[in-house]
Amino acid sequence: MQRRSKIIDADRIAVRFSGDSGDGMQLTGSLFSLTTAAFGNDISTFPDFPADIRAPQGTISGVSGFQVHFGKGVCTPGDLTDVLVAMNPAALKANVNYMSPGGTIIMDVDNFDKKNLEKAGYLTNDPIIEDKLQGFNIVKAPITSLSQECTKDLKLDRKSILRSKNMYALGLINWMFNRPIDYTRKYIRHKFSHKPDVMEANLRILETGFNYGNIIQAGTPSYHITTSEPQKGFYRNLSGNKAVAWGFLLAADKSGLQLFLGSYPITPSTEILQELAGRKDLGVKVFQAEDEIAAISSAIGASYAGALGITNTSGPGLSLKSEALGLAVMAEVPLVVVNVQRGGPSTGLPTKTEQSDLMQALYGRNGESPLVVMAASTPVNCFDYAFYASKIALEHMIPVILLTDSFLANGSQQWKVPEEGDFPTIDIPRSQQEPGKFLPYLRNPEKLNRDWVRPGMEGYEHRIGSLEKDADTGAVSHDGPNHEIMVKLRQEKLNRVANFIPPLSVEGNPGAEVLVVGWGSTYGHLHTAIEELNTEGNEIAFAIFNYINPLPKNTEDILKKYKTIIVCELNMGQFATWLRNHFPKLNYIQYNKVQGLPFTIKELKEFFKKSLEEQR
Amino acid sequence: MNNPHTIIQKEEFKSSQNVRWCPGCGDHAILNSVQKAMAELNLKREEVVVVSGIGCSSRFTYYMNTFGFHTIHGRGSAIASGVKIANPDLKVWQITGDGDALAIGGNHFIHTIRRNIDLNIILFNNQIYGLTKGQFSPTSRRGFISKTSPFGTIEHPFRPGELAIGARGNFFARSMDRKPNLCTEIFKEAAQHKGTSIVEVLQNCVIYNDKTHEELTHKEEKHDRTIILKHGEPMIFGKNRDKGLILDGMQLKVVKIGENGLTESDLLVHDAECQDSTLHLKLANMEYPEFPVALGVIRKVKAPVYDQEVINQIERLQSTSTIKTFRDLAIEGDVWEVE
Numbered sequence: 001m002q003r004r005s006k007i008i009d010a011d012r013i014a015v016r017f018s019g020d021s022g023d024g025m026q027l028t029g030s031l032f033s034l035t036t037a038a039f040g041n042d043i044s045t046f047p048d049f050p051a052d053i054r055a056p057q058g059t060i061s062g063v064s065g066f067q068v069h070f071g072k073g074v075c076t077p078g079d080l081t082d083v084l085v086a087m088n089p090a091a092l093k094a095n096v097n098y099m100s101p102g103g104t105i106i107m108d109v110d111n112f113d114k115k116n117l118e119k120a121g122y123l124t125n126d127p128i129i130e131d132k133l134q135g136f137n138i139v140k141a142p143i144t145s146l147s148q149e150c151t152k153d154l155k156l157d158r159k160s161i162l163r164s165k166n167m168y169a170l171g172l173i174n175w176m177f178n179r180p181i182d183y184t185r186k187y188i189r190h191k192f193s194h195k196p197d198v199m200e201a202n203l204r205i206l207e208t209g210f211n212y213g214n215i216i217q218a219g220t221p222s223y224h225i226t227t228s229e230p231q232k233g234f235y236r237n238l239s240g241n242k243a244v245a246w247g248f249l250l251a252a253d254k255s256g257l258q259l260f261l262g263s264y265p266i267t268p269s270t271e272i273l274q275e276l277a278g279r280k281d282l283g284v285k286v287f288q289a290e291d292e293i294a295a296i297s298s299a300i301g302a303s304y305a306g307a308l309g310i311t312n313t314s315g316p317g318l319s320l321k322s323e324a325l326g327l328a329v330m331a332e333v334p335l336v337v338v339n340v341q342r343g344g345p346s347t348g349l350p351t352k353t354e355q356s357d358l359m360q361a362l363y364g365r366n367g368e369s370p371l372v373v374m375a376a377s378t379p380v381n382c383f384d385y386a387f388y389a390s391k392i393a394l395e396h397m398i399p400v401i402l403l404t405d406s407f408l409a410n411g412s413q414q415w416k417v418p419e420e421g422d423f424p425t426i427d428i429p430r431s432q433q434e435p436g437k438f439l440p441y442l443r444n445p446e447k448l449n450r451d452w453v454r455p456g457m458e459g460y461e462h463r464i465g466s467l468e469k470d471a472d473t474g475a476v477s478h479d480g481p482n483h484e485i486m487v488k489l490r491q492e493k494l495n496r497v498a499n500f501i502p503p504l505s506v507e508g509n510p511g512a513e514v515l516v517v518g519w520g521s522t523y524g525h526l527h528t529a530i531e532e533l534n535t536e537g538n539e540i541a542f543a544i545f546n547y548i549n550p551l552p553k554n555t556e557d558i559l560k561k562y563k564t565i566i567v568c569e570l571n572m573g574q575f576a577t578w579l580r581n582h583f584p585k586l587n588y589i590q591y592n593k594v595q596g597l598p599f600t601i602k603e604l605k606e607f608f609k610k611s612l613e614e615q616r
Numbered sequence: 617m618n619n620p621h622t623i624i625q626k627e628e629f630k631s632s633q634n635v636r637w638c639p640g641c642g643d644h645a646i647l648n649s650v651q652k653a654m655a656e657l658n659l660k661r662e663e664v665v666v667v668s669g670i671g672c673s674s675r676f677t678y679y680m681n682t683f684g685f686h687t688i689h690g691r692g693s694a695i696a697s698g699v700k701i702a703n704p705d706l707k708v709w710q711i712t713g714d715g716d717a718l719a720i721g722g723n724h725f726i727h728t729i730r731r732n733i734d735l736n737i738i739l740f741n742n743q744i745y746g747l748t749k750g751q752f753s754p755t756s757r758r759g760f761i762s763k764t765s766p767f768g769t770i771e772h773p774f775r776p777g778e779l780a781i782g783a784r785g786n787f788f789a790r791s792m793d794r795k796p797n798l799c800t801e802i803f804k805e806a807a808q809h810k811g812t813s814i815v816e817v818l819q820n821c822v823i824y825n826d827k828t829h830e831e832l833t834h835k836e837e838k839h840d841r842t843i844i845l846k847h848g849e850p851m852i853f854g855k856n857r858d859k860g861l862i863l864d865g866m867q868l869k870v871v872k873i874g875e876n877g878l879t880e881s882d883l884l885v886h887d888a889e890c891q892d893s894t895l896h897l898k899l900a901n902m903e904y905p906e907f908p909v910a911l912g913v914i915r916k917v918k919a920p921v922y923d924q925e926v927i928n929q930i931e932r933l934q935s936t937s938t939i940k941t942f943r944d945l946a947i948e949g950d951v952w953e954v955e
Contacts, residue, residue, distance in 0.1 A: 038952035236951045246946070253942045260702050280930045281937030282945065285701055290727035294694035297687070297724075301667070301698025304685055305706065309698065327688050417946045455683035455699070455706050458662040463631065463678050465686025466670075475633065476678060 006137075006221040012071030013225055014078030015173060017166075018095050019087030020057055021049065021064040024166035028085075029066025032173055034237055035183045037414040040227035041070040043237065044379075044524065046077035046411045049351070058119040063094040072226040073531075075378075075524035077411060079600040083176070083223075085169045087111060087143070089120035089127060096131050104137040104221055106172065108165070110144035139220050141212060143168045150208045151201045164202045171209025177223050181210055231416065238415035240379035240408035241271035244312070244338055247386025249282060250418070252308050254387075255394055255426035259284045260307040262298035264291055264317065267350045268406040269340035272312040292320035296337065300324060303333045304464075306454030308390055312338040315357050316347065318401075319364070325399055326365045329490065331464050332441075332450050334393035338386065341405040343596045352596025353407035355520055356571035361401040362549055362578065368487045370494040372400040373549040375520035379408050380415040384423075385546060391426045396497055397449035403548075405570075407598050408521045428452055435459025441474035447500075448493035498550040504543055504558050512539040514612060515562035519545040519575050522568055522599055529604035538612055548578065556583050566591055566611055568599065625655035631681040642793030642819035643672060646740065647679055649799035650709070654682075657804055664707045667696040669716040672747045672821075673740040676711040690721025693728040696735050704923040707807065710737045714755040715745050718774050722754075726783035731922040732811040738803070739776055739816045744825035762824075777900030780814045781893050781915060787813035788900060789913040793820060794833045798844065798911060805913055811921045818909075832909055841904050845912035850883040853908050860884075861907075868898050870907060888916040 015032065017025040026047050037043045048065040055062035069078035080100040086092040088111040099105070117125060124130050128138060147165040148158070167188070174181050184206055192199035213220055238246070252259035261284065263273040277286045285307070289295040296311045303309030313321060318339045328335045341357045343349025361373045372392055376385040382404055389402040429444060431451035440462045441450050453460040462474065470477035471485045506515070508530040518526045523544045530542040543558060545551070559565055559579070567576040568591040576590045591607050593599060629651040637643045654664065664682035668674035669692035677684035683706075687695045696710045717725045717739050728735065744762065745751040751764040755776065759768040780788045787809045791799045799817065806813035818829045832841050836855075843853035843861070851861040858873045860883035871878050890896070896915040902908060939945045 034950050040954075230954045232954055234947050234951050234953050236946070236949070246942075249942045249945070258702065260698065262698060279945075280933040281939045282942065283930055283934065285926055285930070287698065287701055289694065290723055293691060294697070294724050294727070297691040297694035298698030298701070300687075301685070301695035301700075302702035303698075304695075305665070305699040305702040307702040309702075323688055324691065327691075331685070417943075417951070454703075455665045456662055456703065458660070461661050461682050463633075463680070463684035463686065465677065465684070466688050467686065 008221050008223045010071065010082075010223060011226045012069060012074050012078070013082045013177075013223060014067055014069040014080065015083040015085070016065055016067040016081040016095060017085045017169060018063055018065040018091035019085075019166070020090070021055060021062050022057070022163075023064065023087045024163065025064050025066050025087070028166040028170045029068055030237070031184050031187060032170060032179075033068045033070070033412065035174065035179050036068070036070045036177065037235065037237055038183065039179055040230065041225060042072060042074040042228050042414060043068055043070045044074045044077045044411060044413050045069070046407070058088055058090055058116050060090045060094045060120060063090050065091070065095065070225065072228040075528050076598070076601065079602055083173070085173065087165075087169070089117045089122055092127055092131070093120045093122065096133070099136065102135060102137070104139065105133065106139040106141055106169070108143035109140040110142050137221055141168075141172065143209075146208055146212065147205045150204045154197050154201055156197050156201055160198060161201055164198070164205050167202050167206040168209035168212075171206040171211075172213050175210045175213030175222070176220065177225060181206055233419065234417040235414050236417065237412050238380050238383070239271070239410060239412040240376070240382040240404055241269070241340070241410070242275050243380055243382035243415065244376075244386045244402070244404060245272045245275035247383040248276070248308070248310055248336070248390060249279065249284070250383070250423060251387045251390030251426060252284070254423060255308060255390070255428060257306070257308040257394075257428070260287070260299060260302035260309050261285070262287045262289050262295040262302065262309070262311045264289050264295045264313070266292070266314045266317045268342055268409045269312045269314045269317070269338065271409070272338060272340075292317040293324060296321040296324040300328055300331070300333060300335055303335050304331070304455070306456075308394065309334070310336040310338070310390070312340065314340045314342050315344045315360075318357060318360055322364050325371065326367060326369050327466050328399040329365070329369045329371055330466050330468075332397045333399075334397055334452070335399040336386070336389045336393050336402060337399065338402045338404065340409045341403060343594070349596045351406065353405045353521070353598060354571060354594060354596060355403075355405060355522070355569050356574065356594065357403065358548070358571065358574040358578070361403060368491065370491050370549070372396075372398055372494065372497055373403065374400065374547050375403040375545070376408055377520055377523035377544055377546055378413060379411045380413045382408055383415070387423055391424070392497060392500070394426055394428055395449070395500075396447050396493065397429060397452060398493060398497070403520055405521050431460065438462055439472070439474055440464055441469050441471065443489070447496055448489060495550055498553045501547045501550075501552060503554040504545065504552040506541050506543050506558060508542040509534050509539045510541050512541045513563040514539075514566065514608075514615060515541045515543060515559065515564070516566045516568060516608065517543050517545065517579070518568045519548060522570065525599040525601055525604060526568060529601045529608065532601065533605055533608055538609070540608060540612065545575070548575070551582065559583055559586055563587065564589060564611065564615060566608065568592075568604065570594065570598070625658075626651045628661060629654050629681055631679050633678045635679050636675065637672060638823055640822040641672070642742070642821070643676070643740065645793045645796050646738070646799060646817055646819065647676060649796045650738070650803055651680070653800045653803035653807065656800065657807055659707055663705065664709065665699055666709045666711060667692050667699060668711040669721060670747070671713040671716045671745075673711050673713040674716060690716055690719070691724060692716065693721060693724040693735070693737070697728055697731070697733050700733050700735055701923050701926055704734065704927065708735050710735050711740070712737060713740045714743060714753045714776070718754040718776065718779065726779065729780055729783040729785045729812050729814065732786060732919050733922045734810055734924070735812050736803070736806050737812065737814050739814060740819045741776060741816050742819045742821040742825055743773075743828050744821050746821045746824055750824035775901055776814065776816045777914065778897060781897045781900060785814055786811045786915065786917045786919045787913070788816070788896070788915045789813070790816045790818070790900070790909075790911050792818040792829060792833065792911065795911070802913060805916070809916055810924075811919055831904055841908055842911050843908040845886045845888070845899065845910055845914055847886055847888040847913065847916070850880055850885050852880065852883060859908075868902065868907065888913050891917055
């Protein structure tokens with residue numbers, strides 16, 4: 001190995017592949033993520049693709065990006081980009097403000113011609129001077145021309161070759177980080193096994209990119225990134241949406257029930273439907289309904305018939321499901337609704353992230369209609385919470401809304417495949433009542449759930465429905481005092497779920513005076529900001545909520561230890577309102593953001609520091 | 617079928633709840649006919665699920681001593697679809713009305729039919745909203761005066777048969793609350809049909825739309841105003857069985873046997889099992905006084921059944937896939953091992 005001009009050591013690095021939406025950046029990013037995760041890095045990825053399927057080529061609105069943050073102790077996809085691959089001027093323009101100082105920019109110089117520069121909005125022919133990029137390592141790589149050059153003897157049209165140039169960027173990045181390209185080679189051979197010419201072109205372009213690093217290394221930095229020491233076991237890369245789908249598969253497996261998904265496609269939740277639609281081999285029944293209402297209604301019907309009934313959606317879809325959710329509350333059937341939140345109200349920002357459906361999940365139904373609300377906090381723990389949402393729904397005979405969001409859904413991390421015993425059993429509340437004397441609303445004294453009896457069981461024929469029931473017999477009842485008893489029973493049944501969920505725990509510096517609180521997908525950014533602040537000599541505590549209704553039983557005991565509680569969320573203060581409602585005497589500060597984007601660690605640290613100073 | 621056990625078995629389908637429809641309501645007779653049909657089909661109570669939405673007809677669920685799910689307005693078809701797909705062994709009946717199925721639940725109604733899920737849907741058509749006390753419905757005749765149309769409706773009504781056939785329905789039949797024996801026969805045939813069956817029952821709301829079907833139930837004239845279609849039999853009707861239907865060009869035409877040398881053999885013979893729905897649609901759309909209103913099974917054709925197709929697909933994939941358990945899936949593909 002020859003001497004390299006610059007070797008950068010780092011614990012974590014964020015690389016962003018960015019280009020036109022047709023440039024294959026999502027694939028390039030995914031392949032690099034897999035390679036580096038298998039190498040021993042923690043990873044966190046986030047794709048950033050345009051809302052339009054085919055936005056105008058070469059323009060900023062058509063830029064598609066994929067960021068992978070890797071190294072040791074990685075919890076977010078990274079605020080800023082350390083290494084940017086810009087396949088055209090628009091990709092540079094779109095990302096230049098999110099570069100970390102002194103970072104590296106790799107440009108496909110072949111695409112930086114006058115026409116493309118103009119399309120991207122550059123006024124001159126020199127973006128480096130125009131954007132003041134002199135402080136960055138600039139690598140001007142002739143990606144397009146070298147891709148064409150190395151494949152000119154193949155009988156392939158120009159379009160096919162240009163479609164493969166993303167492999168060049170991948171080869172070069174693999175060289176920069178000393179990552180082997182074997183995995184990518186294997187992928188290419190498999191994917192193009194029926195198109196030998198295309199396979200050959202991709203392999204050659206990949207190698208050319210890799211070798212380009214060797215050739216011009218004097219001008220290219222290379223990186224040494226700390227690896228973590230993972231536990232023994234099998235690992236893979238998993239996105240939040242896929243993790244949700246798989247969590248349900250495990251729940252079906254553990255409960256011995258058939259999984260039934262009723263669903264209607266909606267961004268950014270659709271991958272859950274797609275993933276489970278492909279799992280007929282595991283016996284999953286997937287019903288793509290005519291609308292959101294039929295989606296949840298069919299899931300309720302399936303649950304009534306004895307399956308694990310689930311449905312997935314996003315904000316506007318949850319609005320449509322409200323009435324049927326009320327039915328699930330009233331009929332007391334198990335049901336899980338996954339709401340992958342996006343920017344609202346109305347159609348809002350379909351591809352952007354937000355946490356603004358919390359109040360809708362908690363309250364968005366007619367009548368006194370309590371149900372369980374929980375939230376996943378990392379892409380891979382979407383798996384865990386989909387499993388636990390199912391367990392609660394089935395064991396307590398109650399509907400559960402699981403909140404994730406666009407950020408979790410599309411982000412991915414390395415995931416350790418669970419071993420036998422990592423997850424508990426699910427015990428269905430089968431009826432112990434005598435046949436012929438079945439009372440549908442007789443309750444388990446501990447959890448207050450009713451028995452789950454499926455049609456087909458002789459001697460257990462009964463009628464349930466959306467009308468109020470007599471608390472004793474389960475027959476229809478319009479009696480006022482009975483209604484009050486039932487309203488209180490349904491609430492108490494929900495409250496008792498708190499006896500079966502883990503307590504709230506505090507990380508960071510638990511003895512501090514200030515507690516930062518978040519819920520759901522903000523975990524990674526909050527955790528990293530708190531960790532850095534404590535390392536820098538500040539004292540600050542942090543707690544993340546995954547269970548929102550009911551709250552963990554020790555919530556008040558923990559919150560009241562702190563002089564100030566900073567509630568951070570990607571909405572205008574919905575969780576803060578929920579906490580104030582429960583524990584009105586405590587001192588809350590809010591940090592809110594509604595820009596369709598996650599928090600940045602930088603902005604969080606600045607706000608927390610300022611709050612700490614104000615405390616003194 | 618004169619089974620000596622029929623009476624007892626029919627009683628077994630009655631729940632302990634008091635039936636609370638208005639005295640004289642057509643629903644009582646339909647309930648009775650359904651219970652009779654189930655008994656004659658020898659159904660087990662535990663394998664029957666009755667699903668309903670909201671409305672007078674939807675209270676039906678509570679009066680059946682089977683499994684029952686009284687749900688929310690318009691969503692009965694969607695909920696029943698979930699029940700049937702999750703457990704195709706169940707006999708799933710949906711009870712609905714002209715408001716529940718054709719207004720608020722119109723979307724679920726047509727898509728359920730299109731998918732051909734094996735549900736028996738009985739649509740009580742009284743052309744009025746009864747439970748909300750007298751507003752016009754999607755089947756009320758143009759000009760109908762009700763509490764919300766004091767000057768007469770200005771909208772076209774749906775014809776349930778036309779809608780069902782338009783949604784590519786494979787089974788459509790029509791009966792009347794006043795014809796309990798015909799109801800029972802049709803319900804049985806619908807239950808035995810594999811796929812979505814729609815049975816429209818012309819039903820009288822004694823309080824808010826009394827005598828809406830009077831012209832078809834008129835004691836003297838009813839035989840001249842309705843025709844009971846039977847598969848394989850000529851389309852003949854009338855008190856004296858002297859009228860019939862023929863095709864004149866592309867149009868149906870009422871003729872009198874004996875006039876212009878017409879004999880019974882000139883009449884159309886009903887073919888309910890014909891794939892082409894053109895004639896079925898014409899028959900379903902016949903309205904009095906130009907035509908007799910068609911009763912009986914108008915269309916009954918075989919087609920792939922959704923809930924069975926789901927199982928077929930699962931079985932096919934399970935026999936070929938290497939993924940047998942969740943664990944197989946989790947460690948398949950792009951996985952690396954740390955040792």
